[in-house]
Amino acid sequence: MTEVFLTDAVEVGDDAFLVAAQWPRDHSLYHPDRSGRTDPLLFAETIRQALVYLAHEYYDVPLGHRFVAYDLDFQITDASVLQVAGEPHSVVLQARCATVGHRPPRRHGLRMEAVLTVDGEVCGHGGLRFVAVDERTYCLLRARNSVPGDRAATASAGGGEASATSVSAEAVGRLRGKDCVLERVEPGGEWRMRIDTDHAILFDHPSDHLPLMVAMEGFRQLGHLLANDGLSGDSGRASAAPYILGSCAVTCHLFAELDLPVSLAVREDRRTAGTRRLRVDAVQCGRVIASSTMVWAESAP
Template sequence: MALTAPGLTFLRPVPRELVHRSSIAEVFVTDGCRTGDSRFSIAAQWPRDHALYHPDAQSLSDPMLFAETIRQALLYIGHEYCEVPLGTRFVGRDLSFDITDPAALRVNGTPVPVILDAEWTWEEGRPRGARLDVRLLVDGALCGTGTIRVYLMDDRRYGLLRRMAWGGDVPPLPVAGPVPPAPLVPPRRVGRLRWKDCVLERCWPDGDWQLRLDRDHAVLFDHPTDHVPLMVLMEGFRQLGHLCVHERVETHLGERAYALVEAQVECAAFAELNAPIRLVVEQSVPGATPDAPFRLRVAALQGDTLLARTDMAWAAVAPREPAAGPGGWPALASASGLAP
Protein backbone atom coordinates (compact mmCIF):
# COMPACT_ATOMS: atom_id res chain seq x y z
CA MET A 1 0.00 0.00 0.00
CA ALA A 2 1.33 3.46 -0.90
CA LEU A 3 2.47 5.67 1.95
CA THR A 4 1.92 9.42 1.78
CA ALA A 5 2.61 12.53 3.85
CA PRO A 6 0.04 15.21 2.94
CA GLY A 7 0.77 18.89 3.49
CA LEU A 8 4.56 18.82 3.23
CA THR A 9 6.18 21.17 0.74
CA PHE A 10 9.42 21.25 -1.23
CA LEU A 11 9.41 24.99 -1.91
CA ARG A 12 12.47 26.09 0.08
CA PRO A 13 15.09 24.66 2.46
CA VAL A 14 14.63 24.88 6.20
CA PRO A 15 16.88 27.36 8.05
CA ARG A 16 20.44 26.13 7.63
CA GLU A 17 21.31 26.42 11.34
CA LEU A 18 18.70 23.74 12.08
CA VAL A 19 20.70 21.18 10.10
CA HIS A 20 24.17 22.51 11.01
CA ARG A 21 25.06 23.70 7.52
CA SER A 22 26.69 26.99 6.46
CA SER A 23 25.71 26.86 2.79
CA ILE A 24 22.04 27.04 1.84
CA ALA A 25 22.84 24.92 -1.22
CA GLU A 26 23.77 22.02 1.08
CA VAL A 27 20.42 21.99 2.91
CA PHE A 28 18.22 19.19 1.53
CA VAL A 29 15.42 19.17 4.14
CA THR A 30 12.53 21.43 3.09
CA ASP A 31 9.71 20.77 5.58
CA GLY A 32 8.52 18.60 8.43
CA CYS A 33 5.56 17.80 10.63
CA ARG A 34 4.78 15.74 13.71
CA THR A 35 2.62 12.68 13.00
CA GLY A 36 2.63 11.15 16.49
CA ASP A 37 4.23 11.48 19.92
CA SER A 38 7.61 10.43 18.57
CA ARG A 39 6.93 10.16 14.84
CA PHE A 40 7.58 12.77 12.16
CA SER A 41 7.40 13.19 8.40
CA ILE A 42 10.33 15.04 6.85
CA ALA A 43 10.36 16.34 3.27
CA ALA A 44 13.61 16.71 1.37
CA GLN A 45 14.58 17.51 -2.19
CA TRP A 46 17.62 15.92 -3.79
CA PRO A 47 19.18 17.94 -6.62
CA ARG A 48 19.28 16.71 -10.21
CA ASP A 49 23.00 17.30 -10.04
CA HIS A 50 25.44 18.23 -7.31
CA ALA A 51 29.08 19.26 -7.19
CA LEU A 52 29.95 16.16 -5.15
CA TYR A 53 26.85 13.97 -4.85
CA HIS A 54 26.07 13.71 -8.55
CA PRO A 55 24.10 10.90 -10.25
CA ASP A 56 26.09 7.89 -11.42
CA ALA A 57 26.32 6.47 -14.95
CA GLN A 58 22.93 4.79 -14.45
CA SER A 59 21.36 8.15 -13.43
CA LEU A 60 20.86 6.90 -9.87
CA SER A 61 20.92 9.48 -7.10
CA ASP A 62 24.08 9.27 -5.01
CA PRO A 63 23.37 7.16 -1.88
CA MET A 64 25.33 9.72 0.16
CA LEU A 65 22.33 12.03 -0.36
CA PHE A 66 20.30 9.53 1.67
CA ALA A 67 22.95 9.42 4.39
CA GLU A 68 23.18 13.23 4.56
CA THR A 69 19.38 13.57 4.60
CA ILE A 70 19.18 11.16 7.54
CA ARG A 71 21.76 13.29 9.35
CA GLN A 72 19.92 16.52 8.58
CA ALA A 73 16.56 15.03 9.59
CA LEU A 74 17.93 14.09 13.02
CA LEU A 75 19.24 17.61 13.61
CA TYR A 76 16.07 19.27 12.32
CA ILE A 77 13.73 17.14 14.44
CA GLY A 78 15.92 17.60 17.50
CA HIS A 79 15.94 21.39 17.27
CA GLU A 80 12.45 21.97 15.88
CA TYR A 81 10.37 19.42 17.80
CA CYS A 82 12.37 17.85 20.65
CA GLU A 83 13.58 21.01 22.44
CA VAL A 84 17.28 20.45 21.74
CA PRO A 85 18.85 23.95 21.98
CA LEU A 86 20.86 25.37 19.11
CA GLY A 87 24.55 25.01 19.92
CA THR A 88 24.12 21.49 21.31
CA ARG A 89 26.83 19.12 20.10
CA PHE A 90 25.67 16.01 18.23
CA VAL A 91 28.40 13.35 18.39
CA GLY A 92 27.81 10.51 15.95
CA ARG A 93 27.71 6.91 17.20
CA ASP A 94 26.56 5.08 14.08
CA LEU A 95 24.68 5.59 10.82
CA SER A 96 23.21 3.01 8.46
CA PHE A 97 21.02 2.85 5.38
CA ASP A 98 19.52 0.18 3.15
CA ILE A 99 18.19 1.13 -0.29
CA THR A 100 15.73 -1.59 -1.23
CA ASP A 101 14.65 -0.14 -4.60
CA PRO A 102 17.57 1.73 -6.24
CA ALA A 103 15.62 2.27 -9.47
CA ALA A 104 13.13 4.49 -7.60
CA LEU A 105 15.96 6.99 -6.99
CA ARG A 106 16.76 7.62 -10.66
CA VAL A 107 16.98 11.24 -11.75
CA ASN A 108 14.53 11.88 -14.59
CA GLY A 109 14.93 15.53 -15.48
CA THR A 110 13.69 17.06 -12.22
CA PRO A 111 14.93 17.19 -8.61
CA VAL A 112 13.99 14.10 -6.59
CA PRO A 113 11.42 14.78 -3.82
CA VAL A 114 11.64 12.30 -0.96
CA ILE A 115 9.84 11.81 2.34
CA LEU A 116 11.36 10.36 5.49
CA ASP A 117 8.87 8.68 7.81
CA ALA A 118 10.89 9.05 11.01
CA GLU A 119 10.71 7.88 14.62
CA TRP A 120 12.72 9.67 17.34
CA THR A 121 13.86 7.74 20.42
CA TRP A 122 15.64 9.19 23.45
CA GLU A 123 18.43 6.96 24.79
CA GLU A 124 19.21 7.57 28.44
CA GLY A 125 22.77 7.57 29.72
CA ARG A 126 25.70 9.86 30.42
CA PRO A 127 25.72 11.65 28.09
CA ARG A 128 22.16 11.42 26.86
CA GLY A 129 21.64 10.07 23.36
CA ALA A 130 19.08 10.03 20.60
CA ARG A 131 18.20 7.63 17.81
CA LEU A 132 16.29 8.26 14.58
CA ASP A 133 14.86 5.43 12.49
CA VAL A 134 13.58 6.39 9.06
CA ARG A 135 11.76 4.91 6.09
CA LEU A 136 12.52 6.46 2.71
CA LEU A 137 9.50 7.15 0.50
CA VAL A 138 9.53 8.22 -3.14
CA ASP A 139 6.18 8.86 -4.85
CA GLY A 140 4.53 7.34 -1.80
CA ALA A 141 6.34 4.01 -2.13
CA LEU A 142 8.81 2.59 0.37
CA CYS A 143 12.30 2.19 -1.15
CA GLY A 144 14.72 2.24 1.80
CA THR A 145 15.36 2.44 5.52
CA GLY A 146 18.00 4.05 7.72
CA THR A 147 19.11 4.72 11.29
CA ILE A 148 21.37 7.23 13.02
CA ARG A 149 22.39 7.41 16.69
CA VAL A 150 24.17 10.28 18.43
CA TYR A 151 25.20 11.58 21.82
CA LEU A 152 23.99 15.07 22.74
CA MET A 153 26.07 17.36 24.94
CA ASP A 154 26.68 21.01 25.73
CA ASP A 155 29.95 22.83 25.00
CA ARG A 156 31.35 22.17 28.47
CA ARG A 157 30.89 18.39 28.31
CA TYR A 158 32.06 18.35 24.70
CA GLY A 159 35.21 20.28 25.66
CA LEU A 160 35.95 17.78 28.45
CA LEU A 161 35.45 14.90 26.04
CA ARG A 162 37.80 16.41 23.47
CA ARG A 163 40.49 17.12 26.09
CA MET A 164 40.27 13.48 27.18
CA ALA A 165 40.80 12.43 23.56
CA TRP A 166 43.85 14.71 23.38
CA GLY A 167 45.29 13.43 26.65
CA GLY A 168 44.54 16.69 28.46
CA ASP A 169 46.30 19.00 26.01
CA VAL A 170 44.58 20.67 23.11
CA PRO A 171 46.72 20.11 20.00
CA PRO A 172 47.11 23.00 17.56
CA LEU A 173 44.78 22.67 14.63
CA PRO A 174 46.57 22.35 11.30
CA VAL A 175 46.51 25.47 9.20
CA ALA A 176 44.60 25.04 5.96
CA GLY A 177 47.22 25.14 3.26
CA PRO A 178 47.67 24.10 -0.33
CA VAL A 179 46.59 20.56 -1.14
CA PRO A 180 48.34 18.60 -3.90
CA PRO A 181 46.49 19.32 -7.17
CA ALA A 182 45.55 15.69 -7.70
CA PRO A 183 45.58 12.50 -5.64
CA LEU A 184 47.00 9.32 -7.05
CA VAL A 185 43.55 7.94 -7.89
CA PRO A 186 41.78 9.37 -10.98
CA PRO A 187 38.19 10.51 -10.35
CA ARG A 188 36.56 7.93 -12.62
CA ARG A 189 38.06 5.07 -10.57
CA VAL A 190 36.25 6.24 -7.44
CA GLY A 191 32.99 7.31 -9.08
CA ARG A 192 33.69 11.04 -9.08
CA LEU A 193 33.96 13.67 -11.83
CA ARG A 194 36.54 16.13 -10.46
CA TRP A 195 40.04 15.65 -9.10
CA LYS A 196 39.26 17.87 -6.11
CA ASP A 197 36.47 15.50 -5.03
CA CYS A 198 38.78 12.47 -4.73
CA VAL A 199 39.61 11.66 -1.12
CA LEU A 200 41.86 8.60 -1.65
CA GLU A 201 45.63 8.65 -1.78
CA ARG A 202 47.81 5.57 -2.12
CA CYS A 203 50.49 5.98 0.52
CA TRP A 204 51.39 2.48 1.70
CA PRO A 205 52.95 -0.28 -0.39
CA ASP A 206 50.95 -2.96 1.46
CA GLY A 207 47.64 -1.94 -0.11
CA ASP A 208 46.29 0.56 2.43
CA TRP A 209 44.92 3.93 1.44
CA GLN A 210 45.06 7.33 3.08
CA LEU A 211 42.12 9.68 3.44
CA ARG A 212 42.88 12.98 1.71
CA LEU A 213 41.64 15.95 3.73
CA ASP A 214 41.02 19.16 1.80
CA ARG A 215 39.66 21.55 4.41
CA ASP A 216 38.87 24.05 1.66
CA HIS A 217 36.37 21.64 0.08
CA ALA A 218 33.05 23.47 0.09
CA VAL A 219 30.89 20.37 0.66
CA LEU A 220 32.96 18.01 2.79
CA PHE A 221 34.10 20.86 5.07
CA ASP A 222 31.05 23.10 4.90
CA HIS A 223 32.00 24.85 8.14
CA PRO A 224 34.99 24.96 10.54
CA THR A 225 35.35 21.90 12.76
CA ASP A 226 37.84 20.53 15.27
CA HIS A 227 37.68 16.98 13.86
CA VAL A 228 37.02 15.11 10.62
CA PRO A 229 33.23 14.99 10.05
CA LEU A 230 31.45 11.65 9.76
CA MET A 231 30.35 12.42 6.20
CA VAL A 232 34.00 12.82 5.16
CA LEU A 233 34.79 9.35 6.51
CA MET A 234 31.72 7.98 4.74
CA GLU A 235 32.84 9.52 1.47
CA GLY A 236 36.20 7.79 1.89
CA PHE A 237 34.45 4.48 2.52
CA ARG A 238 32.20 4.98 -0.51
CA GLN A 239 35.06 5.85 -2.86
CA LEU A 240 37.19 2.91 -1.73
CA GLY A 241 34.17 0.64 -2.10
CA HIS A 242 33.59 1.86 -5.64
CA LEU A 243 37.25 1.27 -6.49
CA CYS A 244 37.35 -2.25 -5.03
CA VAL A 245 34.07 -3.44 -6.49
CA HIS A 246 34.48 -2.13 -10.03
CA GLU A 247 38.10 -3.26 -10.36
CA ARG A 248 37.89 -6.63 -8.62
CA VAL A 249 34.64 -8.08 -9.89
CA GLU A 250 35.30 -10.72 -12.54
CA THR A 251 31.76 -11.30 -13.81
CA HIS A 252 30.85 -9.45 -17.00
CA LEU A 253 27.93 -7.16 -16.18
CA GLY A 254 27.02 -6.03 -19.68
CA GLU A 255 25.25 -2.69 -19.39
CA ARG A 256 24.67 -3.02 -15.66
CA ALA A 257 26.85 -1.39 -13.01
CA TYR A 258 27.30 -1.72 -9.27
CA ALA A 259 25.68 0.80 -6.92
CA LEU A 260 26.06 1.18 -3.16
CA VAL A 261 22.76 -0.02 -1.68
CA GLU A 262 23.62 -0.73 1.95
CA ALA A 263 26.03 0.63 4.54
CA GLN A 264 26.42 0.37 8.32
CA VAL A 265 29.00 2.69 9.88
CA GLU A 266 30.01 2.40 13.54
CA CYS A 267 32.07 5.20 15.08
CA ALA A 268 34.67 4.41 17.73
CA ALA A 269 36.74 7.59 18.18
CA PHE A 270 37.13 11.15 16.95
CA ALA A 271 39.08 11.46 13.70
CA GLU A 272 41.66 14.19 14.27
CA LEU A 273 42.71 16.68 11.61
CA ASN A 274 46.43 16.64 12.34
CA ALA A 275 47.35 12.98 11.73
CA PRO A 276 47.06 10.63 8.73
CA ILE A 277 43.96 8.43 8.45
CA ARG A 278 44.34 5.01 6.85
CA LEU A 279 41.49 3.14 5.15
CA VAL A 280 41.98 -0.61 5.30
CA VAL A 281 39.91 -3.23 3.45
CA GLU A 282 39.33 -5.92 6.08
CA GLN A 283 36.98 -8.11 4.07
CA SER A 284 36.04 -8.34 0.39
CA VAL A 285 33.45 -10.89 -0.74
CA PRO A 286 32.23 -10.82 -4.37
CA GLY A 287 28.74 -12.14 -4.97
CA ALA A 288 28.46 -15.80 -5.90
CA THR A 289 26.20 -14.85 -8.83
CA PRO A 290 25.87 -11.68 -10.95
CA ASP A 291 22.72 -10.77 -9.00
CA ALA A 292 24.29 -11.28 -5.56
CA PRO A 293 25.73 -8.19 -3.81
CA PHE A 294 29.44 -7.53 -3.46
CA ARG A 295 30.19 -7.09 0.26
CA LEU A 296 33.03 -5.10 1.81
CA ARG A 297 34.25 -4.28 5.29
CA VAL A 298 36.50 -1.22 5.60
CA ALA A 299 38.10 0.32 8.68
CA ALA A 300 39.45 3.83 9.24
CA LEU A 301 42.46 4.04 11.56
CA GLN A 302 44.64 6.83 12.92
CA GLY A 303 47.84 5.22 14.11
CA ASP A 304 46.64 2.16 16.03
CA THR A 305 43.31 3.78 16.97
CA LEU A 306 40.15 2.53 15.26
CA LEU A 307 38.06 5.52 14.21
CA ALA A 308 35.17 3.84 12.40
CA ARG A 309 34.27 0.68 10.55
CA THR A 310 31.73 0.09 7.81
CA ASP A 311 30.06 -2.88 6.19
CA MET A 312 28.87 -2.13 2.65
CA ALA A 313 26.84 -3.98 0.02
CA TRP A 314 27.04 -3.10 -3.67
CA ALA A 315 24.43 -4.46 -6.06
CA ALA A 316 24.34 -4.65 -9.85
CA VAL A 317 21.63 -2.34 -11.20
CA ALA A 318 20.12 -2.53 -14.68
CA PRO A 319 20.52 0.50 -16.99
CA ARG A 320 17.79 3.08 -17.31
CA GLU A 321 15.18 2.20 -19.90
CA PRO A 322 14.96 4.60 -22.86
CA ALA A 323 12.27 7.24 -22.67
CA ALA A 324 9.08 6.32 -24.50
CA GLY A 325 8.28 8.17 -27.69
CA PRO A 326 4.85 8.75 -29.31
CA GLY A 327 2.55 5.78 -28.94
CA GLY A 328 4.68 4.26 -26.20
CA TRP A 329 7.54 3.23 -28.53
CA PRO A 330 11.12 3.98 -27.36
CA ALA A 331 12.36 7.30 -28.71
CA LEU A 332 14.80 6.85 -31.63
CA ALA A 333 17.66 9.03 -32.82
CA SER A 334 17.51 10.53 -36.28
CA ALA A 335 19.38 8.97 -39.20
CA SER A 336 22.25 11.41 -38.68
CA GLY A 337 22.85 9.94 -35.21
CA LEU A 338 21.68 13.11 -33.45
CA ALA A 339 18.42 13.47 -31.59
CA PRO A 340 15.98 15.77 -33.40
Protein backbone atom coordinates in the same frame (compact mmCIF):
# COMPACT_ATOMS: atom_id res chain seq x y z
CA MET B 1 21.96 27.08 2.30
CA THR B 2 22.26 25.37 -1.08
CA GLU B 3 23.26 22.13 0.71
CA VAL B 4 20.09 21.96 2.83
CA PHE B 5 17.70 19.39 1.33
CA LEU B 6 14.91 19.58 3.92
CA THR B 7 11.79 21.52 3.01
CA ASP B 8 9.31 20.77 5.82
CA ALA B 9 8.60 18.62 8.87
CA VAL B 10 5.50 17.82 10.89
CA GLU B 11 4.86 15.85 14.07
CA VAL B 12 2.31 13.09 13.45
CA GLY B 13 2.41 11.27 16.81
CA ASP B 14 4.49 10.70 19.91
CA ASP B 15 8.11 10.88 18.67
CA ALA B 16 6.86 10.32 15.10
CA PHE B 17 7.43 12.76 12.25
CA LEU B 18 7.13 13.21 8.52
CA VAL B 19 10.15 15.05 7.13
CA ALA B 20 10.01 16.34 3.56
CA ALA B 21 13.02 16.99 1.37
CA GLN B 22 13.85 17.67 -2.25
CA TRP B 23 16.84 16.07 -3.91
CA PRO B 24 18.43 17.91 -6.83
CA ARG B 25 18.54 16.30 -10.25
CA ASP B 26 22.27 16.93 -10.21
CA HIS B 27 24.81 17.81 -7.54
CA SER B 28 28.50 18.66 -7.67
CA LEU B 29 29.42 15.91 -5.18
CA TYR B 30 26.39 13.62 -4.82
CA HIS B 31 25.72 13.42 -8.55
CA PRO B 32 23.81 10.63 -10.36
CA ASP B 33 25.80 7.55 -11.37
CA ARG B 34 26.49 6.68 -14.99
CA SER B 35 23.13 4.90 -15.22
CA GLY B 36 21.28 8.01 -14.03
CA ARG B 37 20.47 6.94 -10.46
CA THR B 38 20.61 9.35 -7.53
CA ASP B 39 23.62 8.90 -5.24
CA PRO B 40 22.39 7.03 -2.11
CA LEU B 41 24.62 9.23 0.03
CA LEU B 42 21.97 11.91 -0.49
CA PHE B 43 19.79 9.68 1.69
CA ALA B 44 22.48 9.53 4.36
CA GLU B 45 22.90 13.32 4.35
CA THR B 46 19.12 13.81 4.50
CA ILE B 47 18.96 11.52 7.56
CA ARG B 48 21.66 13.62 9.21
CA GLN B 49 19.95 16.91 8.44
CA ALA B 50 16.57 15.59 9.56
CA LEU B 51 17.72 14.52 13.01
CA VAL B 52 19.59 17.78 13.59
CA TYR B 53 16.46 19.73 12.69
CA LEU B 54 14.15 17.57 14.82
CA ALA B 55 16.54 17.81 17.76
CA HIS B 56 16.38 21.60 17.75
CA GLU B 57 12.70 21.97 16.84
CA TYR B 58 11.08 19.22 18.96
CA TYR B 59 13.60 18.06 21.59
CA ASP B 60 14.79 21.41 23.00
CA VAL B 61 18.42 21.02 21.95
CA PRO B 62 20.01 24.50 22.21
CA LEU B 63 21.52 25.91 19.03
CA GLY B 64 24.97 26.18 20.62
CA HIS B 65 25.26 22.47 21.46
CA ARG B 66 27.81 20.26 19.64
CA PHE B 67 26.61 17.18 17.77
CA VAL B 68 28.64 13.99 18.07
CA ALA B 69 27.56 11.06 15.89
CA TYR B 70 27.88 7.43 16.96
CA ASP B 71 26.51 5.54 13.98
CA LEU B 72 24.63 6.00 10.72
CA ASP B 73 23.22 3.31 8.44
CA PHE B 74 21.00 3.04 5.39
CA GLN B 75 19.73 0.48 2.91
CA ILE B 76 18.24 1.07 -0.52
CA THR B 77 15.60 -1.59 -1.15
CA ASP B 78 14.53 -0.47 -4.64
CA ALA B 79 17.21 1.40 -6.60
CA SER B 80 14.97 1.80 -9.64
CA VAL B 81 13.00 4.49 -7.80
CA LEU B 82 16.17 6.61 -7.65
CA GLN B 83 16.33 7.05 -11.42
CA VAL B 84 16.63 10.76 -12.17
CA ALA B 85 13.81 12.13 -14.33
CA GLY B 86 12.66 15.54 -15.52
CA GLU B 87 11.95 16.95 -12.05
CA PRO B 88 13.76 16.80 -8.70
CA HIS B 89 12.88 13.84 -6.48
CA SER B 90 10.21 14.50 -3.86
CA VAL B 91 11.40 12.79 -0.68
CA VAL B 92 9.61 11.97 2.58
CA LEU B 93 11.15 10.37 5.64
CA GLN B 94 8.74 8.58 7.96
CA ALA B 95 10.83 9.15 11.07
CA ARG B 96 10.57 7.85 14.61
CA CYS B 97 12.85 9.17 17.36
CA ALA B 98 13.87 7.84 20.76
CA THR B 99 16.00 9.33 23.51
CA VAL B 100 19.16 7.34 24.30
CA GLY B 101 21.66 8.39 26.98
CA HIS B 102 19.52 11.49 27.45
CA ARG B 103 20.65 13.73 30.33
CA PRO B 104 19.51 17.28 29.58
CA PRO B 105 20.38 20.08 29.68
CA ARG B 106 24.06 19.24 29.15
CA ARG B 107 23.58 16.06 27.11
CA HIS B 108 20.76 15.23 24.71
CA GLY B 109 20.90 11.74 23.21
CA LEU B 110 18.72 10.82 20.22
CA ARG B 111 18.24 7.92 17.85
CA MET B 112 16.15 8.22 14.68
CA GLU B 113 14.91 5.45 12.41
CA ALA B 114 13.42 6.45 9.08
CA VAL B 115 11.64 4.86 6.14
CA LEU B 116 12.48 6.47 2.81
CA THR B 117 9.76 7.34 0.30
CA VAL B 118 10.77 8.84 -3.05
CA ASP B 119 8.09 10.14 -5.41
CA GLY B 120 5.50 8.15 -3.46
CA GLU B 121 7.41 4.84 -3.52
CA VAL B 122 8.98 3.24 -0.44
CA CYS B 123 12.54 2.41 -1.42
CA GLY B 124 14.76 2.31 1.67
CA HIS B 125 15.33 2.78 5.37
CA GLY B 126 18.06 4.10 7.63
CA GLY B 127 18.97 5.47 11.02
CA LEU B 128 21.30 7.72 12.98
CA ARG B 129 22.32 8.01 16.62
CA PHE B 130 24.08 10.98 18.18
CA VAL B 131 24.41 13.14 21.25
CA ALA B 132 24.22 16.92 21.41
CA VAL B 133 26.25 18.35 24.26
CA ASP B 134 27.27 21.68 25.71
CA GLU B 135 30.83 22.97 25.30
CA ARG B 136 32.08 21.69 28.65
CA THR B 137 30.77 18.18 28.04
CA TYR B 138 32.12 18.23 24.48
CA CYS B 139 35.62 19.06 25.73
CA LEU B 140 35.44 16.15 28.19
CA LEU B 141 34.25 13.74 25.46
CA ARG B 142 36.90 15.04 23.08
CA ALA B 143 39.72 14.49 25.56
CA ARG B 144 38.45 11.06 26.63
CA ASN B 145 37.79 9.67 23.15
CA SER B 146 40.61 11.04 21.02
CA VAL B 147 43.49 9.17 19.43
CA PRO B 148 46.72 9.55 21.43
CA GLY B 149 49.94 9.82 19.51
CA ASP B 150 53.10 11.70 18.66
CA ARG B 151 52.31 13.77 15.57
CA ALA B 152 55.92 14.00 14.36
CA ALA B 153 56.51 10.27 14.79
CA THR B 154 53.21 9.37 13.13
CA ALA B 155 53.88 11.61 10.14
CA SER B 156 57.35 10.11 9.75
CA ALA B 157 56.04 6.54 9.97
CA GLY B 158 53.31 7.36 7.45
CA GLY B 159 55.87 7.82 4.72
CA GLY B 160 55.33 11.53 4.01
CA GLU B 161 53.27 13.29 1.42
CA ALA B 162 55.69 12.52 -1.44
CA SER B 163 54.78 8.83 -1.37
CA ALA B 164 51.01 9.40 -1.51
CA THR B 165 49.33 9.38 -4.94
CA SER B 166 45.78 10.61 -5.43
CA VAL B 167 43.32 8.25 -7.09
CA SER B 168 41.44 9.52 -10.14
CA ALA B 169 37.96 10.89 -9.56
CA GLU B 170 36.51 8.48 -12.13
CA ALA B 171 37.92 5.46 -10.29
CA VAL B 172 36.00 6.39 -7.12
CA GLY B 173 32.78 7.40 -8.87
CA ARG B 174 33.24 11.16 -8.65
CA LEU B 175 33.44 13.86 -11.34
CA ARG B 176 35.98 16.32 -9.92
CA GLY B 177 39.48 15.68 -8.69
CA LYS B 178 38.94 17.81 -5.61
CA ASP B 179 36.06 15.52 -4.57
CA CYS B 180 38.32 12.46 -4.35
CA VAL B 181 39.22 11.76 -0.71
CA LEU B 182 41.27 8.64 -1.44
CA GLU B 183 44.98 8.23 -2.08
CA ARG B 184 47.42 5.33 -2.19
CA VAL B 185 50.73 5.22 -0.34
CA GLU B 186 53.70 3.37 -1.77
CA PRO B 187 55.52 1.20 -1.01
CA GLY B 188 52.94 -1.13 0.49
CA GLY B 189 49.79 0.04 -1.29
CA GLU B 190 48.13 1.43 1.83
CA TRP B 191 44.83 3.25 1.25
CA ARG B 192 44.68 6.60 2.96
CA MET B 193 42.14 9.41 3.20
CA ARG B 194 43.02 12.76 1.66
CA ILE B 195 41.42 15.35 3.95
CA ASP B 196 40.74 18.79 2.52
CA THR B 197 39.20 21.02 5.19
CA ASP B 198 38.58 23.70 2.53
CA HIS B 199 36.12 21.46 0.68
CA ALA B 200 32.91 23.50 0.63
CA ILE B 201 30.55 20.49 0.91
CA LEU B 202 32.40 17.93 3.03
CA PHE B 203 33.45 20.66 5.47
CA ASP B 204 30.50 23.04 5.20
CA HIS B 205 31.18 24.26 8.73
CA PRO B 206 34.32 24.31 10.90
CA SER B 207 35.21 21.05 12.66
CA ASP B 208 38.08 20.03 14.93
CA HIS B 209 37.80 16.35 13.95
CA LEU B 210 36.89 14.17 10.98
CA PRO B 211 33.09 14.38 10.46
CA LEU B 212 31.06 11.19 10.06
CA MET B 213 29.94 12.14 6.54
CA VAL B 214 33.56 12.59 5.43
CA ALA B 215 34.44 9.17 6.82
CA MET B 216 31.41 7.70 5.03
CA GLU B 217 32.55 9.33 1.78
CA GLY B 218 35.96 7.71 2.20
CA PHE B 219 34.40 4.29 2.78
CA ARG B 220 32.09 4.76 -0.21
CA GLN B 221 34.89 5.82 -2.54
CA LEU B 222 37.09 2.85 -1.63
CA GLY B 223 34.08 0.55 -1.95
CA HIS B 224 33.26 1.93 -5.40
CA LEU B 225 36.84 1.48 -6.55
CA LEU B 226 37.12 -2.11 -5.32
CA ALA B 227 33.64 -3.22 -6.41
CA ASN B 228 34.08 -1.78 -9.89
CA ASP B 229 37.78 -2.65 -10.30
CA GLY B 230 38.69 1.00 -10.66
CA LEU B 231 42.43 0.36 -10.87
CA SER B 232 42.45 -2.74 -13.04
CA GLY B 233 41.96 -1.18 -16.46
CA ASP B 234 39.85 -4.20 -17.33
CA SER B 235 37.75 -3.25 -20.37
CA GLY B 236 35.41 -6.16 -19.66
CA ARG B 237 34.53 -4.63 -16.28
CA ALA B 238 33.79 -1.29 -17.93
CA SER B 239 31.26 -2.86 -20.28
CA ALA B 240 29.51 -4.81 -17.52
CA ALA B 241 26.77 -3.41 -15.33
CA PRO B 242 28.35 -1.31 -12.55
CA TYR B 243 28.07 -2.25 -8.92
CA ILE B 244 26.01 0.25 -6.92
CA LEU B 245 25.93 0.84 -3.19
CA GLY B 246 22.94 -0.97 -1.73
CA SER B 247 23.63 -0.51 1.97
CA CYS B 248 26.16 1.10 4.25
CA ALA B 249 26.58 1.16 8.03
CA VAL B 250 29.22 3.33 9.73
CA THR B 251 30.09 3.25 13.42
CA CYS B 252 32.33 5.92 14.98
CA HIS B 253 34.58 4.80 17.83
CA LEU B 254 36.96 7.73 18.43
CA PHE B 255 37.47 11.31 17.35
CA ALA B 256 39.87 11.39 14.38
CA GLU B 257 42.36 14.24 14.24
CA LEU B 258 42.53 16.27 11.04
CA ASP B 259 46.33 16.61 11.04
CA LEU B 260 47.19 12.91 11.37
CA PRO B 261 46.95 10.26 8.63
CA VAL B 262 43.80 8.15 8.40
CA SER B 263 44.26 4.77 6.72
CA LEU B 264 41.48 2.60 5.30
CA ALA B 265 42.02 -1.11 5.95
CA VAL B 266 39.90 -3.72 4.17
CA ARG B 267 38.98 -6.41 6.73
CA GLU B 268 36.54 -8.40 4.58
CA ASP B 269 35.95 -8.61 0.84
CA ARG B 270 33.40 -11.29 0.05
CA ARG B 271 31.91 -11.89 -3.37
CA THR B 272 28.66 -13.70 -4.00
CA ALA B 273 26.48 -13.90 -7.08
CA GLY B 274 25.74 -10.30 -8.04
CA THR B 275 26.95 -8.72 -4.78
CA ARG B 276 30.14 -7.73 -3.03
CA ARG B 277 30.30 -7.26 0.74
CA LEU B 278 33.08 -5.07 2.14
CA ARG B 279 34.06 -4.40 5.72
CA VAL B 280 36.50 -1.51 6.10
CA ASP B 281 38.10 0.16 9.12
CA ALA B 282 39.43 3.72 9.33
CA VAL B 283 42.62 3.64 11.38
CA GLN B 284 44.64 6.45 12.97
CA CYS B 285 47.77 5.94 15.06
CA GLY B 286 47.08 2.19 15.07
CA ARG B 287 43.58 2.55 16.51
CA VAL B 288 40.26 2.02 14.73
CA ILE B 289 38.42 5.34 14.73
CA ALA B 290 35.47 4.23 12.57
CA SER B 291 34.26 1.05 10.88
CA SER B 292 31.92 0.36 8.01
CA THR B 293 30.08 -2.48 6.35
CA MET B 294 28.93 -2.03 2.75
CA VAL B 295 27.04 -4.21 0.31
CA TRP B 296 27.45 -3.41 -3.38
CA ALA B 297 25.03 -4.95 -5.84
CA GLU B 298 25.38 -5.44 -9.57
CA SER B 299 22.67 -3.38 -11.23
CA ALA B 300 20.73 -4.00 -14.39
CA PRO B 301 22.45 -2.47 -17.45
